[in-house]
Amino acid sequence: MRRPTPRFTATVSTTGLRTVPFNRPHVAENELDYIAEVVRSGRTSGDGAFTRRATGLLSELTGANDVVLTTSCTHALEMSAILLDLQPGDEVIVPSFTFMSTANAFALRGAVPVFVDCRPDTLNIDERLIEGAVTERTRAIAVVHYAGVACAMEVIGELAERYGLALVEDNAHGLGGSYQGRPLGSFGAMAAQSFHETKNVQCGEGGALILNDPALMARAEIIREKGTDRSRYFRGQVDKYRWVDIGSSYLPSDLLAAQLAAQLEFFRVTQLRRHAVWQAYHEGLADWAAGNGISQPMVPDGCAHPAHLYYLLFPDIANRQAFIDHLAGRGVQALFHYQPLHCAPAGLRYGRPATGGCPVTEQVADTLVRLPLFADLAEDDVAHVIEAARDYEVS
Ligand SMILES: Cc1ncc(COP(=O)(O)O)c(C=O)c1O
Numbered sequence: 001m002r003r004p005t006p007r008f009t010a011t012v013s014t015t016g017l018r019t020v021p022f023n024r025p026h027v028a029e030n031e032l033d034y035i036a037e038v039v040r041s042g043r044t045s046g047d048g049a050f051t052r053r054a055t056g057l058l059s060e061l062t063g064a065n066d067v068v069l070t071t072s073c074t075h076a077l078e079m080s081a082i083l084l085d086l087q088p089g090d091e092v093i094v095p096s097f098t099f100m101s102t103a104n105a106f107a108l109r110g111a112v113p114v115f116v117d118c119r120p121d122t123l124n125i126d127e128r129l130i131e132g133a134v135t136e137r138t139r140a141i142a143v144v145h146y147a148g149v150a151c152a153m154e155v156i157g158e159l160a161e162r163y164g165l166a167l168v169e170d171n172a173h174g175l176g177g178s179y180q181g182r183p184l185g186s187f188g189a190m191a192a193q194s195f196h197e198t199k200n201v202q203c204g205e206g207g208a209l210i211l212n213d214p215a216l217m218a219r220a221e222i223i224r225e226k227g228t229d230r231s232r233y234f235r236g237q238v239d240k241y242r243w244v245d246i247g248s249s250y251l252p253s254d255l256l257a258a259q260l261a262a263q264l265e266f267f268r269v270t271q272l273r274r275h276a277v278w279q280a281y282h283e284g285l286a287d288w289a290a291g292n293g294i295s296q297p298m299v300p301d302g303c304a305h306p307a308h309l310y311y312l313l314f315p316d317i318a319n320r321q322a323f324i325d326h327l328a329g330r331g332v333q334a335l336f337h338y339q340p341l342h343c344a345p346a347g348l349r350y351g352r353p354a355t356g357g358c359p360v361t362e363q364v365a366d367t368l369v370r371l372p373l374f375a376d377l378a379e380d381d382v383a384h385v386i387e388a389a390r391d392y393e394v395s
Contacts, residue, residue, distance in 0.1 A: 019332075020332045022334065022372050028262040029265070029269075034258035037258065038258045046069075046251035050261045051254055054069060054261040066217040068224055068250075069206065069207070069257060070250045072206060073101060073193060073195075073196070077104075077105035077142075078250075080168050080190045080209060082246060084139060084140055084168075087110065090111040090112070091113075092112070093114050093125075093165075094106070094113045095116055095341075095361075096341045096347075096358040097340065097360075097361040099338065102170045103341050103351060106140075112137070118146070118360050118364060120360050120364070121298040121300075122300065123364055124145065126360070129356065132354060133355070134163050141159070143170065144170040144173070148173045148176070148306040148309075149177070149300070150174070150177065150178070157187060167188040168188050171192060175199070190210065193207055193208040193209075195207055200271070200274060200306055201260065201263045202263060203260040209224075222244055223246070227248075228241045229244050271306065273375040273377075277373050277377050278307040278373065280383075281386065282310070284383075285386060285389055292393065292394040293394055312369050320369055322392075327385075334370060336365075342361070
């Protein structure tokens with residue numbers, strides 16, 4: 001029997017103060033039943049029936065033939081770095097304004113992340129600065145579609161082709177987004193997805209690697225299975241499995257795949273709800289933002305974003321912090337993220353900024369605030385966040 005999908009109502013604490021958390025993962029229809037099914041089946045390791053189901057659903061969403069589930073986006077990026085056969089001293093162009101995994105995955109192979117600044121409007125890697133960062137050691141460009149708004153893929157794709165560089169999409173934010181009608185995750189030779197609890201589709205910790213180059217799939221299966229040909233063994237293609245390459249344990253349990261399958265089947269509903277919250281913020285804060293010198297997200301023509309996150313850019317760090325404190329006083333949890341990688345301790349040790357540095361990234365990192373956004377955010381909580389925000393005046 002199908003259980004009704006749990007919906008959360010507005011949260012009012014015992015003190016009477018409404019509290020709005022930054023994130024609360026929603027529970028998809030069938031999610032608990034699917035997980036129970038795996039537990040009862042007595043087979044909880046990876047590559048079971050729900051792994052196949054979730055993988056098929058991801059293929060449909062991204063249009064990719066070859067997809068492998070992984071234990072995180074971080075691990076999917078690490079797999080991409082192994083698949084690229086990066087050697088110590090090779091360089092990979094990455095944005096500075098991103099999560100550390102985008103650079104760390106390549107640094108782990110001994111490659112040097114070369115940090116490029118972001119555009120002030122979309123906060124994506126500034127495509128105009130990429131060519132200047134290319135050297136004879138450059139092997140790849142890794143892009144992040146920030147907030148699920150596409151990077152300038154025609155320019156970046158053309159550059160990659162001209163210089164013979166591999167293109168990797170860190171598509172942690174972008175599932176369900178598209179550019180010129182083409183799904184994000186379908187532009188690079190590989191794309192990494194995240195199913196961390198803060199993402200639109202989540203299983204606590206999880207990820208996937210999308211392989212758009214058919215030549216990569218056979219090796220990807222091996223890398224993901226501790227460097228063995230166990231996948232071929234399970235398909236009856238070899239009579240024993242052996243250690244054939246380097247790899248690691250990047251294969252998630254079928255328990256996580258069950259949660260993921262339910263979440264993916266529920267994706268359309270999730271997205272309707274997330275877009276409603278995003279749009280309410282965008283419209284409800286527009287005049288207040290303009291009157292206070294605060295920037296709202298910019299979505300260029302041709303980009304369909306998946307309402308992954310909603311951010312505001314304040315004029316300076318003092319107002320950013322005062323705004324976060326002001327919202328906290330109203331029970332609303334707002335956060336900032338991404339400290340520039342080019343000047344992080346490991347960024348300085350393992351990478352280097354491209355010529356000209358990353359001044360926009362530094363400014364954005366100091367001034368960005370993210371508002372609560374999740375599928376079960378109740379309408380009156382959204383209204384409360386908007387009202388609380390509008391009560392703040394930039395000084
Ligand atoms: C752009 C980006 N890449 C990679 C990751 C890492 O994802 P995961 O936690 O699935 O490893 C994140 C996490 O938020 C992210 O924002």
